[in-house]
Amino acid sequence: MSWLGLLLIGFATSDLVFSVRPLRHVPEAVGAVVAVIAGLLAGMTDGRDLVAMLVVVAFTVAWGQSVTRGFAAGGRPWVPLAVFATGVVGAVALSPLAPYADGLLGRWLEATPFGVVAGLPAGAALVLVGVLLLQLSTGNVLVRLVLAATGTVDPSRSDGDRDVPSYRLKGGRLLGPMERLFILGLGIAGQLTAASVVIAAKGLLRWPELQDARKQHRIHAVTEYFLVGSFASWTVALASLVLLL
Structure with missing residues (x-):
């Protein structure tokens, strides 16, 4: 699964820098360089690894x-979604072909x-590093792409109109990473059932905003945005947990 790790590190680093x-x-460019450095630290210098790193860069x-x-x-927001899905599925499918990774990273893990x-x-x-950074x-990028691809929110109006849901629920950009890391951590610890607490807590936090939207007769638009965005965010965390199994 080393190739998958490099791919996720490349994607995540690129988005963090952006x-x-x-x-x-x-x-x-920074994401690609970081992915290559990570591969070299893991001793990925085999011919297949080098080809894989070129593919990761691409x-x-x-x-x-x-x-x-x-x-x-x-x-077209579905294009990056297709790029992401193709890369991840391809890396998982080809993972049995990846040589054993070790290098400086492997020796450090043995002695840490x-x-x-x-x-x-x-x-x-x-x-693990790639999934955590993801x-x-x-x-957040994946959630926004899903929202845009489904027509749930118009990204071009997100910063220009105070009446659209994306302005009202901007805090999701901070809550999203927090809840995903929490869900992932609970899953790694074997306490996935406890993730329901996160879901319930988010609903309570958003309840005043949903009630405010109801008073302004925008409850359906805001609720749809909230539900689609939340389920997309939870899917990212749960799918990441599956990759660790």
Whole structure:
């Protein structure tokens, strides 16, 4: 699964850099470089690994470019979703062909005193890092793409009209990563049932906003936005947990 880990690290790093410095071409370039460095630290210098890293670089660049165009006026948000799904499914399908990863990362994992990752294979560690990073900016990007692809919200109006749901529920950009990390952590700890507390808590937090929308006769639009966005966010966390199994 080392190739999958590199792919997720590339995607996630690209989105994190973009959230800090939204410069053209820079985020995906940084994501690609970080993915390659991670692969080299894991001793991935076999011929197949090198080819896989080139593919990861290509997918990372394609992801960054397609996301930018997908959110542009008249863009097609389903394109980056297709790029993401193709990359992840392909990496999972080809994972049996990946050579064993070790390198500096593997030796550090064998010697580290941290019980959580002590003795963890380098390939599994890459997937864990990639999955954790995925819950941050990339998770938000995926949710926004799903909302745009389904026509639930118009991204071009999200910052210009105070009456649209995206303005009212902007806090979801912070709550999203928090809840996904919490759900993922509970799942890793074997307490997935406790994730229902997160779902219930989010509903309570959003209740005043939904009631306010009801008074303004926008309850259906806001509820749809809230439900689609929430389920998309939870799906990211649960699908990430599946990748760790």
